[in-house]
Amino acid sequence: MNCEEAKEKVNIRTVLESFNLFPVKENRKTAFYFALDREEKIPSFSVDFVKNKAFDFGTGKSYDVISIVQQMNQCSVSEALEYLEKFEFSARKNEEIEETDQHKNYQILKTSEIRHPALIQYLKFRKVYEQKDLVKEIEYELNGKKYFGVGFYNNSGSVEIRNKYSKICLGKKDVALIKNDLKTFNEIIVFEGFFDYLTFRNLEKKENLTSDYLILNSTAMLFKVEETLKEYDKISLFLDNDDNGNATKEIIQQKYKNVEDCSLLYCGFKDLNEWVCKKMKIMK
Template sequence: MNAKQLNQQYSIVGFLSHNGFQPASKKGDNYWYISMIRDLEAYPSFKVDINKNLWYDHGIGVGGNLIDLACKIFKMEDVREVIRLITCDFSSFHPQPAAQVPEMPSRNKLRIVKEGYIQDLALIDYLNTRGICIEVANQYCTELTYSNQGHVFRGLGFKNQLGGYELRSKGFKSCIAPKDITFIGNGGSNLLVFEGFMDFLSYLMLPVFHVSNSSYIILNSLSLLAKVSEPLSAYDSKFLFLDNDLSGTKAASYIKQMYPRVIDMSMFYSDHKDLNDYLTQNRKCDEQKCAAPAI
């Protein structure tokens, strides 16, 4: 399937729904969302015209078709890879006729078949490549066996507050709706905020970053930042472990402006994309030092 065919056959609203984004309101042919491609929005300004199957973000004056949107959500520029993700890994939404609310047949949804401790060797190998030991992963993640279009797969599941899951495996990134934040309360006076659960697991692998008496929030998407205003106000000190990209920097700036006693921890891994990149790169350096011949 080429780009033109994909844009004609697949619904943007269906794609967004599958990835955990629901409209805030519907006005005629226009579905309005809290923008999922930028941050710090309190009111919906992201519009999808279901008749034209096009989107437009009024907050930044940018719009386009399904592939344009998927490139931004997946943070990829490789159009071929984005098409592959939509048509294979992310094709659990059904092609829709224009001007219809997407109905996703149950046979096409990601459906959980079984969950349990992480034992699959491919998943353990994937964790190893991300620098995460199985003992840490099993404390907070589960091995999900799930079906997708009649095929059965296994992935790492990370549960959110509404009972949905972030889903990961090698080369695959998705979620099982509903999408929400994850809160892990330990009764401490400090709150640590992470963008994704791999960053949270990376933190657990890095004692040098540990903050005592802490609870944790994993956003699972920066578009959910508005949902954490109450805990951000409730805790004495906030420690941010966000990504070192434009979105992460904007989110950190916003939190620091809105709340007192905020420490941006990204300064300690500023040469890396995120905390997991810091973990994996430093592990490689340690391995190279160990492998270096003695002189």
């Protein structure tokens, strides 16, 4: 992979996620992150997802996926390209996403059942309140400030945090593989985010749980489960209807047998959760 291919093919959000960097504020096309090279209270790193570029308002420096990797790993262009090759999901095995110091200054203060009115309202807004027992209420401190959110643990024991204003991971980014000992068929159902998993569980009757579940938490994590997916007779995909989701779907379809693309169910919507939310709103 050369520089032009990397800039064109590798999604900037995925690269930032691989370093545990997540938006502080975002919309569909742009987002603000904290700076890559310094601590700050007000985010100044602006990312344009459409152009696949970023700009640091604090330093006046522009970034692409290559220069982001160079900054985070303090490496050469060739080393950055080698790092970026993993996002084409090559045949490498047992690779680990690089960890970062971005969220090392955090502390989980309290873990409990979902009780806070704001989180209850948020789960109801996302139409998954019935699945509240599958997530936790997490109170945490990050860079000296206290926050709370809906928490979902991954295989590394780190926690994905979501609330109305925030989408971050405390600790190491990883997948969440949920085994079902009572499954009647060797199938795995793959989701991009845990809210789609909660949505699916909401639609599925408890007595009919027949599969294992895999939540990627980021399409960049696919390389971690390449061997795991080979163990299943069927793979059902509930990925996002966007460039990242479509690219990941194509990779899985090319690599494995008996893959079903379930995103056709919510064609015209970003993901399963958005489809259900809009559908239930219309039915009211």
